[in-house]
Amino acid sequence: MKKRFIIMPILLMGLVIANLFLADQDNRTMAFQNEGNAKPNVMLPIVINGSNLTPSSSEATLSIVQNRGYVKCATGSSLPGLSFLNPTNSKFEGLHIDFCKALAAAIFGDATAFEIVPVTGSSRFIILQTGEADVLLGPSWTLSRDTSLGFDFQPTTFYDGQGMMVPKNSGITTLQDFDGGKICVQAGTTTEKNLANTMSDLGINYQAAVYPDSDSTREAYDDGLCDGFTSDKSALLYHNTLLSQPENHTILAVMMSKEPSGPLTRHGDNKWGDIVMWTVNCTIQAEELGVDSTNVDSMLGSDDPNIASLLGVEGDLGVGLGLGNSWCYHAIKQIGNYGEIYNRHVGSESSFSMARSFNELWTNGGLIFSPPLR
Missing domain, CATH: 3.40.190.10 (Periplasmic binding protein-like II)
Incomplete structure (x- = not known):
């Protein structure tokens, strides 16, 4: 009888220690899992422009x-x-x-x-x-x-994202309608690359009319040298106001990038x-x-x-x-x-x-x- 009373407290103490160890492990595991997701409540100074x-x-x-x-x-x-x-x-x-x-x-x-x-x-x-x-x-x-x-x-x-502006009376409603057509685009920009990649993926044959800056690109389009003018849609909204007849142009629903x-x-x-x-x-x-x-x-x-x-x-x-x-x-x-x-x-x-x-x-x-x- 005495041995059994001695053994029982030892077993109980062992269980307590084991539970404390496992709880500590769980807490450390939870802390590790949360570490990658948590945002600090205190904002640290950041460096912008030095x-x-x-x-x-x-x-x-x-x-x-x-x-x-x-x-x-x-x-x-x-x-x-x-x-x-x-x-x-x-x-x-x-x-x-x-x-x-x-x-x-x-x-x-x-x-x-x-x-x-x-x-x-x-x-x-x-x-x-x-x-x-x-x-x-x-x-x-x-x-x-x-x-x-x-x-x-x-x-x-x-x-927002890269879009396409066309004359309302052009009959163009999709990129496929540009097959064999000409598109005004600014040279050396991601806009030019996005256009090339998108048209290639769609199997559309077109001619890119490239210009050195956004103003000359818009002016060429306004002069009727292109069937369409591509840039970010927010930029197209701005350029539309500078056209000789803004009300005669529309921006298609197509999107060629994500912004x-x-x-x-x-x-x-x-x-x-x-x-x-x-x-x-x-x-x-x-x-x-x-x-x-x-x-x-x-x-x-x-x-x-x-x-x-x-x-x-x-x-x-x-x-x-x-x-x-x-x-x-x-x-x-x-x-x-x-x-x-x-x-x-x-x-x-x-x-x-x-x-x-x-x-x-x-x-x-x-x-x-x-x-x-x-």
């Missing part, structure tokens, strides 16, 4: 914006249809600008509570990193920008990133549900629980964002759903008449998609 930059304040961005009374959006000023300083009225206009307005409407209930911080290609990331702007609109989403610059990309608002763009926020402030993310998603979900700026008031009485939740009639989605429950209602009422924003600036209601293509809702074969708002 300067060490950190956010100008540790205060949460939403608090700063609310205390200031308006949101500061950084974006370019020379891309008609996307972000453009209109010389006729000295106002910023475009698809990216409307998402800044939607953000202001969601936060303040006032789409005019915003300020545009004009940036260049070389200054835009510094402006966001130093806190001179709350959000950067329009840069292309790449792995290096997402991981090494200390930023978070929010939902894509415009799927997804949208809002960019700083690492380390997830609540602010959530607000930007879900404001974009609000406009997308509204289009999916058939809610727009013209019918949003009547939709407040909808029996559809998804619409009631979206507009803040039911539930408390706004509370989770730190906003009022009518945040999405204000964005839709004052700015519109995604389709309205797109068509107003680059689509069917604009002078560009650009087909939605990848910028169509997922339910219509495009890539525009919102997770459920519930």
Whole structure:
């Protein structure tokens, strides 16, 4: 009997030690698995153009914006249809600008509570990193920008990429229609290489008319020397405004490269990133549900629980964002759903008449998609 009582405590102690060892192993395994996925909560200084930059304040961005009374959006000023300083009225206009307005409407209930911080290609990331702007609109989403610059990309608002502009009366609707034709393209660019690769893959015989810069390429096309003019679609929007008769040209739905763009926020402030993310998603979900700026008031009485939740009639989605429950209602009422924003600036209601293509809702074969708002 005594031996059995002695052995039992030894066995119990062994089991405890074994369990502690296994738990330690599990913890180390979990730490290793999480190491590759986790993003640091503290943003370390990064080097841009030789300067060490950190956010100008540790205060949460939403608090700063609310205390200031308006949101500061950084974006370019020379891309008609996307972000453009209109010389006729000295106002910023475009698809990216409307998402800044939607953000202001969601936060303040006032789409005019915003300020545009004009940036260049070389200054835009510094402006966001130093806190001179709350959000950067329009840069292309790449792995290096997402991981090494200390930023978070929010939902894509415009799927850009290399496109093709043609005269509306040309009868050209696909790349196959260029068989035996001539295309104006800038020499020594990835645009020229993408065109050659795409046409080769499709087995299309064409002639590339190359020019030294974008202006001479556009001018040759405008003079009727080519059947089409290829560049990124955002660039084609700009060049279209410089043609002798812009209204006589259209940009095809075809896409020969990938350049997804949208809002960019700083690492380390997830609540602010959530607000930007879900404001974009609000406009997308509204289009999916058939809610727009013209019918949003009547939709407040909808029996559809998804619409009631979206507009803040039911539930408390706004509370989770730190906003009022009518945040999405204000964005839709004052700015519109995604389709309205797109068509107003680059689509069917604009002078560009650009087909939605990848910028169509997922339910219509495009890539525009919102997770459920519930």
